[in-house]
Amino acid sequence: MSGRRMESLIAAGAMLLGALTLFGCSKYDTxxxxxxxxxxxxxxxxxxxxxxxxxxxxxxxxxxxxxxxxxxxxxxxxxxxxxxxxxxxxxxxxxxxxxxxxxxxxxxxxxxxxxxxxxxxxxxxxxxxxxxxxxxxxxxxxxxxxxx
The missing domain is CATH 2.102.10.10 (Rieske [2Fe-2S] iron-sulphur domain)
Structure with missing residues (x-):
């Protein structure tokens, strides 16, 4: 995998994690x-x-x-x-x-x-x-x- 593609995947993952945190999603189910x-x-x-x-x-x-x-x-x-x-x-x-x-x-x-x-x-x-x-x-x- 190219360095640029890896950087894009890392950035996308960080944005997803930020969105989950922002909207109150948690690792804990009820x-x-x-x-x-x-x-x-x-x-x-x-x-x-x-x-x-x-x-x-x-x-x-x-x-x-x-x-x-x-x-x-x-x-x-x-x-x-x-x-x-x-x-x-x-x-x-x-x-x-x-x-x-x-x-x-x-x-x-x-x-x-x-x-x-x-x-x-x-x-x-x-x-x-x-x-x-x-x-x-x-x-x-x-x-x-x-x-x-």
Whole structure:
């Protein structure tokens, strides 16, 4: 690819990012509730990419992510860690790990879970899978308000 074409693509990407920011688009989707549980279709996670969501409770935005593991399971965590949550930077996926955008510590996706606590671990969020839907309890999401 020529240098000029690359520069054009970079400029177009920057303009798109600016437009998304200007018009309030965010990386956080808001899944529907069934009156006690948030439901997310498993098909949206088929590519192994982490998807970021938000839940709003009394004007408090609680952010979290869900990702498919290599063994076909699903993991979820708050987009805030046990240590760095005050900086409100959250995580980004880098291949098979989630990277804390504040301290740069990396956590293997397959090992996220209830036993990975303390330090800079992503705040664990339990999920259940029912058919082609992932279910997350709204009360559990509300418990994560302390991170935000």
């Amino acid at each position: 899944p529907k509730s069934d009156g006690g549980n948030i439901k997310i279709q498993t098909a949206t996670l088929a590519d192994g990419g982490a998807r970021f969501y938000k839940y709003v409770d009394n004007d408090k935005e609680i952010r979290y992510f869900v990702v498919k593991t290599l063994d076909g399971g699903y993991k979820a965590a708050f987009d805030a860690c046990d240590s760095c949550y005050r900086d409100k930077k959250g995580y980004e996926q880098q291949g098979g790990v989630m990277n804390c955008k504040n301290c740069n510590q990396k956590f293997p996706i397959d090992r996220l879970g209830p036993n990975a606590t303390g330090g800079c671990n992503p705040g664990y969020l339990p999920v259940s899978v029912q058919g082609d839907m992932i279910s997350i309890s709204e009360s559990t999401l509300k418990d994560g308000a302390k991170y935000f």
